[in-house]
Structure formats: C-alpha cells, structure tokens
Amino acid sequence: MGDHHHGPAQGLSRWLFTTNHKDIGTMYLWFSFAMFLLGGFFAMIIRAELFQPGMQLVDPAFFNQMTTLHGLIMVFGAIMPSFVGLANWLIPMMIGAPDMALPRMNNWSFWILPPTFLLLASTLFMEGGAPAFGWTFYAPLSTTYAPPSVTFFIFSVHVLGLSSIMGSINIIATVMNMRAPGMTYMKMPLFVWTWLITAFLLVAVMPVLAGAVTMMLMDIHFGTSFFSAAGGGDPVLFQHVFWFFGHPEVYIIILPAFGVVSQIIPAFSRKPLFGYDSMVYATASIAFLSFIVWAHHMYTVGMPIAGELFFMYATMLIAVPTGVKVFNWITTMWRGALTFETPMLFCIGFLVLFTIGGFTGLMLSIAPADFQYHDSYFVVAHFHYVMVAGAVFSMTAAIYYWLPKWCGRMYNEAMGKTHFWISFIGFNVTFFPQHFVGLAGMPRRIPDYALQFTDFNMMSSIGAFIYGASQILFLYNVIATIVSGKPISDEKVWEGAEGLEWTVATPAPYHTFETPPKIDPAHAHS
Amino acid sequence: MSSSTSTDYEKYYVPEKSRLAICATIGLILSIYGAASIMNDMTFGDPSEPSSSWTIFLCGLFFFVATLFGWFRTTIRENIAGMNSAQLKKSYVLGMFWFIFSEVMFFFAFFGALFYVRNLVGPWLAGEGAGRMNFLLWEGFQYSWPMMETPQEAVGGAAAQPIANNGSFTSAETSMAFAEAHHWYAWLPMWNTIILLTSSVTCHIAHLGILDGNRKKFNIWLGLTVLLGIIFLCLQVAEYYEAYVHFGLTLNSGIYGSTFFMLTGFHGFHVLMGMTMLLIQWLRSVKGGHFTADDHFGFEASSWYWHFVDVVWVFLFLFIYIL
Amino acid sequence: MWFEAKRLLKLALGPVLMLTSAAAMAAGTEVSQVNMSPGVTEVGQQIYDLHMIILGICTIIGIGVFGVMFYSIIYHRKSRGFTPATFHESTKVEILWTVVPFIILIGMAVPATSTLVALYDVEDAELDVLITGYQWKWKYEYLDESGENVSFFSNLRTPQSEIYNAEEKGEHYLLEVDEPLVLPVDTKVRLLVTANDVLHSWWVPQLAVKKDAIPGFINETWTKATEPGIYRGQCAELCGKDHGFMPIVVNVVSKEEYAQWLDTKQAEAAEIKELMAKTFTLDEQMERGKAVYTQSCLACHGANGEGGVGTAIAGSPIATGELAGHLDVGINGVPGTAMQAFGGQLNDVDMAAVITYQRNAFNNNMGDLVQPIDVYNHKKGQ
C-alpha cells in the first residue's frame, strides 16, 4: 500500500483531495459550524427586528428572506452536516474499520456542500431577492409568486439531496460491511445504530424532496399544473409531498443526537446504558412511525376528518418509543456515579429541554388544539426546543466529549461549564417566552407584531443575543484547545468512557485499525 | 491494538488521495448554475440580452461527464489491477443497491402525486366529498380521468374565473389511455411494454452468458438489450410527437398532461441512463475484453438498474395507460 | 458535596424563577397574556379545556421524570463516593413504561376526538360567508339570501407612519381594518374560506377558527360567538411580503344591529349602481382615483408611480399607450405575475377612476378621462 499510511499530506491538497474519514469529518464539522454562525447571524437579524414593534432594521420582504434562509441553513447547512461529520469521525473508529466504505465518494459528498450553500447564499444578491417563502416553501408562493432566484434554490436542493444520499449510502455500506470481526449488530454502539437508521431515513426521503422541487420547477418553467387548481392540481399536494420528506427529516436531525446522548450519559454515570435492546427497537419504531404522520403539519388545510384522526393517533404514538428512550437515559443515571463535566452538562440540558419540546410536540399533535397552535410562535418554541436544545446541545456535548480524543488536547473545563450555563439560560430566555406569545395569538413569520406581544419578544431577543454570544465562547474554547490545549496521551480520556474509539492512541492517529481489532465480548454495546 | 484473524480484511484498500471529487463538484455546480440560468432566461429573461447560460451549462456538463468517466475508469483499473478486496466489492454492491432504492423513492413521490390527484383532488374540484363547496369556483367542471378538460377551461377560461388562475391551461384533445387509442396494434405503449420486458429477458440471458464464461453469448445478448433500449427511446419520442401534434396533449394540458409527461419523461430519462450504462459495459466487453465469470460487477450493477427501470415501466403502463 | 448540589440546583432554578417572575410581572400589566384564551365560542372552550388537560398531564409526567433525574443528580454523584450499580436492563419496567404512556395517550385521544368531531360539524348553519384571501387583504361575501350584493374588502388600517415609527402606535396597532366582518351573535355561521393568489389562513383565536385559504378550493368551517364584541386575528400562513400586515377584525353584534348593518350595506351597493350611470369630470376622477390608487396599487407601484414589486407606472408604455390595453391590465391583471386581476376587486366606478389617475398622474399627462361605462363596456366586450 502507498505512503498514505504514514500521515496526512501537507497543504491545501490534503483537504481538497483527501479520502481520509477523519479529514472529511473535520471538514464537515468546520463547515457546519460556519453555517451555524451564518444561520445564527440571520436569526440575530430576525430577533433584532422583533425586539420592538414597528419596522426598524429591515423591510418585510428582506425579513422573509432571513426567516427562510435561517431555517434552510440551520437545517441543511448546520445540523445535518454536523452529524455527518461526527459520523465520519466516529463510525469507523467505533466499529473497528479502517475508513468509510467508499472514501472517494465520501469526499465528494462533502465538497458538494460549500459551493451549493454559496450559491444559495448568493441568491440574496440576485434580482428579486432570495427565496422568501419559508423553509417549507409552500406552493404557489414558491412557484407562481416566487422571485427568479427560486430556480437556483431548486437546483441547490437537488444537489444537497445528492450529497445526503451519497453520504448515507456510505454510512450504510460502512456499517453493514466494515464492522470488525465479532462486532455484531447488537454490539454496535448506539451512535452507530442511530446513524444507520438515520441513513435509511435519508435514502428514503431525500429523493422525495427532490421530487417535490422537481414538480415546482416544472410548474414554474414548463407550464405544468401540479400545484394549481385551475389545471386540476392542488397546492396542498405540495404540502403532502414536502412533509412526507419533512417529518422524517426532523427525526433525521434528532436520531443521531439520541445516539450521542446514549454514548455520553453512560460514560459520566460510570454505568452501562440501561435497556440497550429497547433503545434500538425504540429508534427503529420512531423511524417507522415517522413515515405515517406527515400530515400533522397540515391539520388546518381542510383534510377530511378521517385523515385528520389517523394522523393525530399516529403522531401521538411517537411519544411511546421516545418516552422509552427518555426513561432509559434517566435509569442509566440512576444509581450511577455521576460527575458533571461539560459534555454531561449539555446532555442533562438536552434531556430536560428536549423532553419539554417533546411535550409541546405532543400538544401540537392533538389536532383540535393544533387549530389554535398552528403557525403561531408556540410552534416556533416547540421546534427550537427539540432542534436547538435537542440537536445543537447534543452536538455541543459531542464536541466537548470527543475533541480531546481527536486532537490530544484537553479543553478548558471552566470555560466549557460557563458556556453551558450561559447557553442554558440564554436558550430558555429566548424560547420559553415564545410559548406565551404563541398561545396569546402571535403568528410566526411576521416582521412586526401587535403591542401586547412586546414584553415577551424583547425578552426573547435579549435571550437570543445571550445565547448567540455564548457560541463565541465555544468557538474560542475549541480553537484554543486545538492550538494550545493541555496535551493528554491517555487512550481513555474519560474515566467512564467505553468503546473502541477509546482504545486507539490519543490523539487518534491518521489511520486507525489498519488491522481489525479484537472485539472483547465485555465491550458489548457500550 | 490486537492482531487480526481475518485475512481479506487486512487487504482493505483505502484509495490514495484523489482529485475526482473536486472535479466532479466543479462540473456539477457549473452545470446546475447554467441550467438554472437557462430556465430563468426562458421564463423571466429578456431575449435581447446576450446570455452565457448555455456556455456555462455545457462546459459544466462536459467537465462533469468527463470526470465521471475518469472516475469509473480509475475504479475499473483498480479492479483489474487486483486492488479490490472482496469486502470492497461488497461495498460497491451495497452502494448500488441503496442507490437504486433512492431512485425507487424518487418515483414513489411522483406516483404518490398521481394517486393523490386522481383519487382525491379531481373529485374534490368537481364538488364531491370534502370539496363540496368547490362548485362555487368551478361551476360545470366534471371530473374524469384522463382529465380531458381542466377546471379552467370548464368555466370558460381565466377571465371567467380569475380566482386561483395562476397560469393558463388548455385541455387535451385526446388522451393516451387505452380506450382512446387508434388500433391496438398501433398502440405504441403496448409495443414499448413488450420491448422493455423483452430487454429484461435478453439482459438476463447475457448475464447467464457471462456466468458461463461465454463471451460471445454475452456480447450478442447484451448488444440486443442495448438495441431494444434504443428502440424503446425512439418509440417514446414518436409517442411524444404524437401527443403534442395529434393529441393536443402537452405539458400545459392540465394535470393529466403534467403527470403523463413527468412520469414517462423521467422514466425515459432513466432508460437513457440505463441504456448508456449497458452500452458502456458492452463496449468494455467487446473492445476491452473486460468481465469474467466471477467478476463482472460493472455489468451486474447496470443490469440491476435496467431491471429497476423495467419494473417502473410496468407500473407506468398500468397506471398511466391502462387504468 | 451537598453544597455543590445545592449550588447546582440554585443555578438550575435561577432561570426558571426568572422566567416565572417575568411572566407574572408581564401578566400583571394585563396586556400580555401567557395562555391560550377560551374565547367566546363553545368549541373554543372545549379546545381550551383540552389544551389545559394535556398541558397538565405533561407537567405531571415532567415533574415525575425530572424529579427522578434530579434525585439521581443530587444523591448519586461520584463526589459523594457513590459506587455505581451495574444493572442494565429489566424487561418488567421496560414493558411498564411502554404500556403506561400508551394508556395515557388513549386517555388524551378520547376528548381530542370528540372535540375534533365538533369542529368539523358544519351542518345547520344559518348564514354563509365566503372569505377570500388576497395578497394582502381579505374579501368577505355574504352568500345568504338577504345578504346578496354585500361584499367588500377588508384592508389594514394602520398607517405606514405608525409602522415606520414616525408616529405613536395606536392601541390596536396592526390589528385594525377599514371594514370589519360583521356577524350576528348566537348564530351558527358557516365560513367558506378560499384564496385568490397564494395560501393564506384565516385565524381569529377568540372564535377558535383557523382555516387555510387555498386558491381553487373552498374549505368549510364554522363559528358561533356567544358574546358581542370585537375580535381580532391575523393571517396565519406565510403569503409573501405583507403577510404580517393582513389582519382580521370580526365585529360580533346583536341580531338587530346586524340586520341594520346589512341594510346600510345594501343601500351602499345600490348607490354604486347609480354612480355607474353617472358621468364624472376629470377632477372628480383624479380625486377618487388617487384614493383608490393609494389603497390598492401603491403597495406595488409606489407613491409616485416609480414601481417596486410592480413595474413603474410613470412613463409606462401601457399607461401611456392604448387605453384598451391599460384597461385590460387593470381588469385582468398580468397572469403569472403579482399583477392581479383587479376587475373583480374594484367596482367599475373605482376602476375607471384609478385608470384615469394612472394615465394623468406622475407626468403621464395623457388627458384621458375614463368613465365607469367604459370599464363596463370593456368587460362586456371580452
């Protein structure tokens, strides 16, 4: 074999041409963080405009562009790539594989992203402005009434889908085919399990999204009438197709987060994960159910009541497997020997806040009540609880947890804890009041609001600035760790950590497992 | 780290760093940028303004296709050089399988749209069930499938009912469905079905040939498969011509035209891709003497794709032309 | 160690306390409301009860779950020398905590189903109102026998100066319209909701109605207000630039007042009919036209006809070209663009006035005078 086994090449070509899962993982992580900052910056514009009633900073059209791009960039640019990055770094190390199954394609999946998001962001400077129809891009606002930049948006979504599909195929092939001898499915770490299931979801729904934008493209440029009643189509058809993708999408966002939490909580409880098997089955059930609940986003479109009831019951059911997961995590902590390093703090934050978000989700699933919640800030509060305190918190926990392993340097614990507390407080100050304004009747996606919503919106904006600023602390801590953190060399960075990734040298060598490791039966599913 | 017991695992091949991904990205991004610009010029543009859209698109596409060509060539060479372990080959198998699965889901979206508009939207627009008040908007609209008259036409055009008329839709004069066809023996979709089903059989015989190590048999039957694919595409073009020129069935003919052209169009595009893939395998065998009885993944993957395209056609035939 | 635990608890409680106190403070000023309102309908009350039940159940489960967790956090910490247990599964409890939530969910589904059935029962309505969403205003049409002829648009009344902070904001900032929907009290009203251009959603929290307005489809819903009053709501589906500026105001009045109101509206309609026959002077048309322009066209074409979302009117080839072409754009719009067909929105009197205005204002100076009858004939001639 070639000289590539000795270490990375130098210079830019290392990153451009790499086939190494760690390099690619690193690029994914940095890219997603940059997108998080960009999406967060847009959120700051939203919050600044909403600080007071009246139009101050931006005009309404631009506000809609901000909302749209914020949602799109956070979901497709920040959260999804960040977990793919984590998968790249960790899955081969966790299952004892030398690399991902299809390394060159792996690099391609990554490199599609930066120019595509550049294209998407450049729509801001196009004539007619950027897409302004929300991240859900409902027709006909996104077809007949869309700015010309919609065409670029559509093609961007196509290639983002391509990237996701290739990324997931890679993960599926890696997990199914590259496990070290003895690493049976039921011995895989839960993070690997959740990602395997997530990858199935992605391969199943990204093409459906591609189908949705394709129909939009045809309606806009080729005179078809999929979403126009005058020609026998239906705007609601768009919503069905979109949410058939969109609902599984939200579990695509959260399942890897579940995986992360399932790795970290046992480590700092010094106790094996409770109910490994039921965790796997619960994840699979959530994934299955996610395909039959999509229309809970559409209770108010005027579906026949039978449909309404079906989707309501199916949605409520998701609380059962999700509950199993929550109970298992808590039982894992029960009678453990707990310590509260930064990753654990973020996991506890996740546990509390995600569960709150889950509860509001359950409330939303109650169709008659959703007639009052729908498209109000109550929904905004719900999904930020599950996506920010769910996905982003667990991602943050993951970085603190594995960063020392990756770069062989310890982060600053005091700063990490400070980051947690500021985030935790900032987050709640931002999004908790949104429940109140939502219930009081404030619709979402509005640049200006009636006077009775003023107090809570101010609070929310202040919280957002606090939460945003705390991310700068995080960025600083990560960079400082990489550049000048305290060097460590123990293979096992954390006392309670279990799993193959903790058996290799620290920092993790450029190539791990050139020969397969022996799987110790005692290592079973940790 | 402990030592291994499994031998093929140790030979796992991690490729050298490679330019392929970057080149493919550049090609891809240029072509989508170009394609989007072309469409925008078409819909929003000013014809008097010169535009470089086509140039960008074609350059991008050429670069992209060339890179893919290079990519596959590299992979094939590595395989011939014996660098691929059994494990890597299995990764390729998995990759192809899940890729085809994703294609299945792509068509699933379109079929789902078809069922939704046929079974629910149409009756609702005509004032049935959940749409019982819609007669206020589309008075006189009768639903049938194929939809020969759009709601817009039924009420007398956009001027008569300005609400919800975002676009102009004409009615088709004739549909492609069985009842309306000329003579059964001149009915192209039936011939297309026969051709495509036959091609699946010939493709399979070719596979049996290579499994026997009988290259001649392989070449002949694979060549035949490609030929059938080409005939299918020609007939498809003839059918589109017929639809546009004689049947008045166009992309603008309401939802029937929309679903008809989208489903058959994307299927046709997939036939083109599958045909190209098979053609390349054929050339590899005829010119390069590639493939042996136990190593012919390139062909196998293409043949799976071909069978997939075939199955999709069966559903199309059923739901577009017959039912 | 105990101190540490207490510190942790205090820190965790901090934000919660802060929030509750802030909420209490805000609630004290009366304008800020923190919970859903039961509103003034029976169904609204049912939904509110449902909301409170589920919220209550979730809160109790939450207290249980978080209670166990915090107990563990406080007592099972390494720093207290706690040695970890090793158990890692128990089929019994796992079945238990699958089955119990399932049963709880069934308990929730029962009232939810019955409320939903009530929401969907549109039969036996005494009055039908057709609601059409436009970018960015609502149109109301009374379909009831006695309400025939009554149809009007309802626009945001808050002036730009308030929105752009040049003036003090009024009490009902953004929630006020030029013409509210008027409904009789204690009457089951069937609302037929649709849209002209993009999706909108007609939402009045107090009436417990939210229904998407979908172009080309008519959705049915209903309401029955039990108390007279003014109820305010907003469009709840992103519909473009001014989605935040298309409020809904419903004025629920006694049945007598409603009948009176209907009479005046019908008289107004008759008056318009009369004006149709009248011949206006240029000055009259310019004055009326300016008002119509400001109301209906300014948002897209600009105060000085300089354009914006729409093309410029000043010097426009259409506004300075053939009159027929100009009328055509005004009446039928430009399909596939934001330029809607105004023929159905403006009556012929207003249309004639606004076309006159566009042809003469902004230095277009065409000198044309358009009469209502011209518009009428143009429509006829199509």
Ligand code: HEA
């Ligand atoms: C990470 C993403 C994520 C996750 C995990 C979820 C989880 C859930 N969501 Fe959420 N949701 C979104 C992201 C997410 N959602 C987004 C982005 C939107 C808005 C999209 C848009 O319009 O822009 C949305 C909107 C949304 C709606 C539509 C609201 C509307 O527009 O009107 C609904 C309605 O049913 C809903 C329901 C649920 C439910 C039932 C869950 C469940 O999975 C929650 C299950 C969890 C629990 C219930 C808590 C733990 C359980 C226990 C402790 C067990 C015991 C509990 C009981 C028996 C009560 N969500």
Ligand code: HEA
């Ligand atoms: C995972 C996805 C995700 C994440 C992480 C976030 C994060 C945040 N979101 Fe997001 N949001 C969505 C997904 C997400 N959102 C979606 C899908 C929508 C719906 C869109 C739609 O309606 O179409 C939405 C909509 C949405 C709205 C409603 C807009 C509307 O309806 O008009 C608001 C309003 O407050 C909001 C706020 C925030 C804030 C304050 C954060 C914060 O957490 C962000 C914090 C991060 C930073 C701030 C970046 C880091 C710091 C810097 C760059 C330095 C600069 C900082 C300062 C100057 C303080 N979001």
Ligand code: CUA
């Ligand atoms: Cu109309 Cu939003």
Ligand SMILES: [Cu+2]
């Ligand atoms: Cu959902």
